[in-house]
Amino acid sequence: MKNLFVSAGLVALSAAAFQSAIADDSTGPKYWSVGATLRGFYDDNYAISPSQKGSAGVEFSPTISFHVPLQQTDLGIRYTYGLYYYQDRQDIGDNAFDQTHQVDLWVNHAFNEQWKGRVADTFAAGQEPELLNPNPVAGVATPYRISGDNISNHGALGLDTDWTRLFSTSLAYNNAVYDYQNSGAVINSDGVLMVGNVPGASLSGILDRVEENASLDLKWHLLPETTAFVGYSFAWVNYTGNEPITGPFLLPNGSLFVYHSSDRDSLTHYGYLGIQQAFTPNLNATVRGGASYTDVYGDPLNATTSWAPYADLSLSYTYMPGSYAQVGFTHDISATDQIARNITDGQIAQYAENSVVYVDVNHRFTPKLIGTVIGRIQYTTYQGGAVNSSDTTDYGIGVNLTYQFNPHFSVDAGYNYDNVVSDIAGYGYSRNRVYLGLSANY
16 A cells, blocks of 8 residues: 555545535435545645745545435445645655545444434544544544554444433443554664664554444433433543563662553543523533543553543534534543653553543535634643653644535635644654645536
């Protein structure tokens, strides 16, 4: 497989918002559709690094989807391919073309009026963090582009049951698998951890993992517009890189020790309360808050337990047909690529806490002109190791304008800005992207 790349992130989110906005114009069910986007762009930091390199380029992204809305079942599958040309890389004798692949599938089925099930899965191959972790409000393990053929898969199962008019339950299972190409870390004869000719651990050793989460919500429908709930969630993270992630170091008893991938395995229990409130037919809010208890049981030297707050708040307002605003806040723990060892006690960094604030505004200026603004701030604090209590702040904003000539053709233009500010040397960067494109679908 060739190198992979996708200009995802806020660009993709803007496109998704636009597709949702024009969905109201559909005249009836359609089982299949094909489309393609051709864009010219300029990216002033396409490698996403402190030493910026800019390039003009061209993006070509075709999509094909199959969607079957039946009486009790809705199912579909969608494949999106991306081909990206970077002029600067050709000028310096590098491979000027990158590719990306993404497959989405979903099945929603109503067994009867009381029982409803859902299955969804997204497979992605690429380099941008927003592609590998498609949830725009969740913390990500790395805020930067990762070279290589990197793969992620996110699956979800759900079952919603209305037991009575006032009481219902929601049972869910989520699974995420991450597999990075950068691998092969070994300790050489001099006792130095190396990946080829580069010292240090591999990304596969640090970040290859399986994340599983099972949850149950008990819901009480207090009023037609008010639902209160209490829930429990169990999460398990299993690191699968099977490589050393630190060089050998001396323990107080004089023996040598090496950390390996599985030494970061952990379990987390969540407990929370919440409420869903429809203030008006077009103004809705959800508040979910509680705590998480994490047991890093895999660490043979410093197995630790810790408490952290957990929150998920959102407010959405549809202020006119085709126009809406959504704001929200989340706080949770996540994996991190930072593992620097504390030389005093030997402990490595095990995970990070993330606070995310986001806003999404989609405005229909005219029946054919739609504007989107998406903003996001993520504040990350690292837990354990030499980076304990260090922080990174990731700012992002995307602006998009789309004009729909007719149901089959549209043009769009946009701008994305990203800025990462970190206590960790060499971790921060800024990035500006502009693009202009033409889309066709049938």
